Amino acid sequence: MADPATGTSDRLFDRARAVIPGGVNSPVRAFRSVGGTPRFIAAGSGAHLTDVDGRRYVDYVCSWGPLILGHAHPQVVAAAKAAVDRGSSYGAPTQAEVELAEGIADRYPGAEMVRCVSSGTEAGMSAIRLARGATGRTKIVKFAGHYHGHSDALLVEAGSGVATFGLPDSPGVTARATADTVVAPWNDRAAVETVFAEWPDDVALVACEPVPANMGVIPPEPGYLEFLREITSRHGAMLLFDEVLTGFRVARGGVAELSGVTPDLAAFGKVVGGGYPLAAFAGPAAIMRQLAPEGPIYQAGTLSGNPVAVAAGLAQLRLLDDEAYKGLDARADRLIAGLTEAFAAHGVPAAIPRVRSLFSVFFSERGQDAPRDFDEARACDHQRYARFFNGMLARGHYLPPSGYEAMFVSLAHTDDDLDATIAAAHEVAAEVGTGPV
C-alpha cells in the first residue's frame, strides 16, 4: 500500500531508479544510510522545503551548505534573475568575476589571486595540480575522513558519501592514480612527522579540511593547524585548506581567519556560489601566476565564472557581514543547547562537536566525548542516527540523511523553527533508545 505521506516521492523514485543510478545525481541524497524514500523536493523558501507530496520541512541541509541565507533569498534571486536576462554565459570575461575575485581576496587571508571553477571537486583537483606543478614534487598528503571531492587522487579514505557506504576506495580509481597520495589520521602529529621523515623532499601538498565536516564535525585539536603550517613550511611543501564547506560559513575569512593559520592555497565552493554551480581556489600571486595562461600549469573551464552563478554568489557574500555571522552563531547556540538538553533528558548518549555555526550529532557510548578522528567517527552508532533522522523527518524536520554529515542552519531559520525542531527532538529522543551501542 502506498504511504500517502510519500506516495508521489515513491513513484518518482521508482521512475528515477530506472534512468538514474540509484535514482539520484549524488549518492547521499538516496537515503541509503538512514533508509526510506528520499523526498523529491518541489520548492524551497527561507528555512523550509516543500516536497512533491505537499509536506513541509524545516531544512537543516540547506543544499549541503550553500544556502546560508536560506532558500530563494530575495536579493540572491533578484541578482540571478537580472543576470539571466543579460544572457547565460559568454565564454569571455565579465566585470562580476573581477568583483568576486576581489571580494574573496579581501575576505580570505593570503588569497591574493583567485581562479573560478564550477565545483568543489574541480577546485581541489586543480589546487593539487598547481601545487605539484609549482613545487615540482609528486606526493600529496590527505587525512582519513576528509573529503575533497571525487577526483581520483583524492578519493582515498574520503569520508562523506564514501564513508557512508563503507567503500575503502572506489573501483575505477587505479592504484597508480592514488600511488602518490598518502593518508594520515586526523589530529595525529606523529603520523605526519613520519610521512615527512620518509619523504622529506617529495611532498608537494598537505590537504586538509581545516575543520573537517564530511565525517561529522571533528575540529582540529589546539595547535594542530599550526603544526601542519610549520611542518609544511619547513619542508617546502604547500598547505591546502579545503574550505569548500567552511569558507564564508564559520567566519568571513573561513577557518584561516578563526585559527590565524594562513595556508598556501585555499579551495572554496558551496557558500561562494549562493546555490549555483560555482567554486574557486586561491593563493598568493607568485603561485597563482603559474596557472595558464600566465604560466605553464593548465586549467580551464567552459562555464567557469558563469555569470548567473557569480551574480548569485556575489549577492550572497555581500549580505554576509559581522551581524550575519553573529546571527548564525546565535541560531547554532539555541539549537545545540536545545538538542543537548533533549538527549540528556532522555538519557541518549550524544556529542555535538561544533565550530561556530558548524556542528554535527554523534551518538555513542562515549556520550559527550566527541570523536577525534575518522575511526572514532565510524565507531559511533549510525543506526541510532538513522532512527533519529527518521523520527525527525516524520515530524517535518529535514536533517542530513547520514550520521557523517554536518547540520546546516541559515539566517532564514527563526526561533520558532528552531524551537519546533527542539520540541520534536525531545519526542524522538524518547524513541531512539538509551542503551550502550
Ligand SMILES: *Cc1c(COP(=O)(O)O)cnc(C)c1O
Ligand atoms: C562539498 C565538498 C567538496 C566537493 O564539492 P562539490 O561541489 O560537491 O564537488 C570538496 N571539499 C569539501 C570540504 C566539501 O565539503
